[in-house]
Amino acid sequence: MSERPAPDLTGFTVPGTGRGILDVFSYRYLLRLLVRKGILTRYHGTALGWAWSYVKPAAQFLIYFLVMGVILRFNRGIEMFPIYLFSGVVVINLFNEAFGNATRSIVNNRALVKKIYLPRELFPIADVFIAFVHFLPQLSILLIVCLIVGWAPTAVQLAGVLLALLIVLIAALGLGLLFGAMNVSFRDAQNLVELILMFSTWTSPVLYSSEMVRAIAPPWVYDLYMLNPLTSAVELFHSAFWFPTTDQTAARPENLWLFAGLGFAAALIMLVVGQLVFRKFEGRFAQDL
Template sequence: MTDRAPAALAAGMRRPGQGRGMVDVLNHGYLLKLLVRKELRVRYQASFLGLAWSYVKPGVQFVVFYFVMGNFLELARTIPPFAVYLFSGIVVINLYSEILGNATRAVIQNGALVNKIYLPRQLFPASSVLVALVHFVPQLIVLMVGAGVVGWRPGPWEVAAALLGSAIVLTLALGLGLIFGAINVAYRDVENIVDLILMVAVWFSPVLYPLDRVRVVFGADSLIMTIYEANPLTIAVELFHRAFWWPVTTPELQTSALVDDVMVRGVLALGFSVVLLVIGDLVFKRLSRNFAQEL
């Protein structure tokens, strides 16, 4: 038996339990589809509205933020049309939050499967991405319709900005989700840490306020401002502003310095996010060896 094992491995077979990370996800599309269906079915079981919550939750979020920031702080006057500006950022933050939050808990929530059978563990956080996309598409449609009402007409640069911003969020959130999800199996405090990160994420990116105000407060050349603008989530939000809000703003706002270089910084942010995804995959693959014992 032992003599046959080296020959089998030489023929291209791999030892059980040894995976190739995220590459294995691409080879298990059917299992991934089943996990997505299970997640959606469990989430909306005995729910009257079902997937309609994809519209209700961001809608309530938008109304509250618009009422507070748009009316009390009068941002609706200084950032026209503020509704498009605000909802562009909300769509990005919601996508990021859902992927990272669900990916962090994915292995724990599928502990029964981990203990019973072997399958690529990366399927669990990867399924979180697809579930989040199911909720993201309706919000994106609402954003496109709303922007179209006020005169938005997409061109090649607008489409490129939206795709680039989406790619940054997907790779960044999945990379972090792989890292936090793997560590969370051994240390459940990670869930609370991620919840704190998601709670403040909306305030540490230009969703509710213009980027120019941050420059005024901290200084355009300050270290804090450099770190703030280097945040891939900040760049992703501004790419969505570039795609949906900028084409319908006043000419004065169209000359913003951020508009001139946001696409370049977006490419750099995507590169960083891809590197983080590779690192996250390596960390997850290494720690996944002990998942069955720790669950």
């Protein structure tokens, strides 16, 4: 009795044996579809629609300004405090939305994950893109306000904005891959993510200045504080949007670009670790979902 020939599997890919994030470039059309779907359905069925992209950050800014600026009087110690506050808020909002959505991306797309094979990294990457699109209305408000008060940034400061965005998006994607994979098997990972998102605002110089930390903390604690990728990203936004609107006597952190470079390196490490963990768990996604 002759043996049956082995099936030809050259057209198939076993989950976890691909090139990870690099495979996403071969699925650019599907990535565009996922991003487009996420953008169009974000406020589907709501009365205000895309106006919520302006209302939500405006309400958040108002609360922070009233509490930190008016009640606690931080606006007296920081010149142009509204711009200082909002330029930090938009950075944290981008990180929180990108990280939070990427963490839930695999579970939210369980129907596709269980039925067909495609690079699972498509889902968290698409959610990071969607978060960036929703960040643009907030950035436009910041730009308009800065232009009204005479904003005149340098080329180096504008380059800092691009570096800050890279730091935030890469860090959010890396952590999203890490916790998104864990969230499939251990749903309480989502609770840990919510704690991280809660602390992200308070562990970065958004509601206060980094000089306040430097004044009360030992030098090594301050250095650890500045090594936080979100801290350097927020300070780069302050340098680009807030500092040019002041009288140029405002203090900027020393070695900001050094800390920004280290923050970028830390974000890349997060991405590598997140990808490795994601690939380790990827083969169990369909089973655990």
